[in-house]
Amino acid sequence: MIRLLALPLLVLFTTPCLAQDTLNFPHLGEVLRFEKKFDKIIPKDAAIEVVAAGFDWTEGPVWVPGEPGHLLFSDIPRNSVYRWEEGKGASLFMKPSGYTGVADYGGEPGCNGLMLNAEGRLLSCEHGDRRLSILTENGGKRTLVDNYQGKRLNSPNDLIVHSSGDILFTDPPYGLPNRWEDPLRELDFCGVYRLKPDGKLTLLTKEMTRPNGVALSPDEKTLYVAQSDPEAAIWKAFPINSDGSLGKSRLLYDATKDVKSLPGLPDGMAVAQDGTIFATGPGGVYVFTPEGKLLGRISTGERTSNCTFGGPDGKTLYMTADMYICRIKTNLTGLSHKE
Numbered sequence: 001m002i003r004l005l006a007l008p009l010l011v012l013f014t015t016p017c018l019a020q021d022t023l024n025f026p027h028l029g030e031v032l033r034f035e036k037k038f039d040k041i042i043p044k045d046a047a048i049e050v051v052a053a054g055f056d057w058t059e060g061p062v063w064v065p066g067e068p069g070h071l072l073f074s075d076i077p078r079n080s081v082y083r084w085e086e087g088k089g090a091s092l093f094m095k096p097s098g099y100t101g102v103a104d105y106g107g108e109p110g111c112n113g114l115m116l117n118a119e120g121r122l123l124s125c126e127h128g129d130r131r132l133s134i135l136t137e138n139g140g141k142r143t144l145v146d147n148y149q150g151k152r153l154n155s156p157n158d159l160i161v162h163s164s165g166d167i168l169f170t171d172p173p174y175g176l177p178n179r180w181e182d183p184l185r186e187l188d189f190c191g192v193y194r195l196k197p198d199g200k201l202t203l204l205t206k207e208m209t210r211p212n213g214v215a216l217s218p219d220e221k222t223l224y225v226a227q228s229d230p231e232a233a234i235w236k237a238f239p240i241n242s243d244g245s246l247g248k249s250r251l252l253y254d255a256t257k258d259v260k261s262l263p264g265l266p267d268g269m270a271v272a273q274d275g276t277i278f279a280t281g282p283g284g285v286y287v288f289t290p291e292g293k294l295l296g297r298i299s300t301g302e303r304t305s306n307c308t309f310g311g312p313d314g315k316t317l318y319m320t321a322d323m324y325i326c327r328i329k330t331n332l333t334g335l336s337h338k339e
Helices: 036-040
Strands: 002-004 030-033 049-052 058-064 070-075 080-085 089-094 111-116 122-126 131-135 141-145 159-161 167-171 191-195 201-205 211-216 222-229 232-239 250-254 269-271 277-281 284-288 294-299 304-310 316-321 324-329
Touching: 030 036, 036 294, 049 080, 049 089, 058 111, 058 122, 058 304, 058 316, 058 324, 070 111, 070 316, 111 159, 122 159, 141 191, 159 211, 167 211, 191 211, 211 269, 211 277, 222 269, 222 277, 232 277, 250 284, 269 304, 277 304, 284 304, 284 316
Parallel strands: none
Antiparallel strands: 002 030, 030 294, 049 324, 058 070, 070 080, 080 089, 111 122, 122 131, 131 141, 159 167, 167 191, 191 201, 211 222, 222 232, 232 250, 269 277, 277 284, 284 294, 304 316, 316 324
């Protein structure tokens, strides 16, 4: 193992950076290289930059292309979505983001995973309102699904959009005020679901104790699912059958041994066009081959919740790490990038 870029965080942020007056961003963490192939993925001189900070718990980053391109991300405890733009910094985009009720709803009421559909509409996994929603053209929200067989979902967490228009999403209990023990919980399992454009909801699997992040392989024949269970901190790969159901899973990688010494659990993911998997987990972002070989880790040193590719060329990996929004340059292009 070769340790590179062991860089201290140069500035301590205590309040959100809602304006940007510099391109000289502070750095944190280090890049850990376990295989020579990793040098072709992350440049040897790449550093983890902190582009915004001072939030409570960041999640759900999604790059919105256009002029200007920008990043949207969730701050779950603040029930908010922020927008970050190069040269301008972060600004409030939407509040409330995941809970519209009037009673207190615990510490994580806001939305979690964010994604764009084929039309560029923002999809949200909402904790407090326990639903999957879409932001309409006129700025209002519409509920896509909030129950399975008449029982309310736990708290939708993360999602991915299939080229068919189907939405695959996970439903652990983390958004419930008392999580699994909450009396509001109506389902006795944590599922992975497929929502079709016609509104039909199908339970794909309930074999994972705490399904969290999800991602698709470039050919859409494999679904990757992270499990944020400290007793079994793993990622699984499921073959996707021709009818959209899932075949028998295989273990992609087991990071349970890392949980005791590194902060965080398996969470959100991003996939490059060549199939390389970037998966947030204990200590940062694990970089795997499709077969599950660990090539290296982008070690933020923080509880790292999610990641996505962005930037004009789709080669910058943006990461949500506790109170920070970070990024690092890569040599790969994200799946979502369109030429």
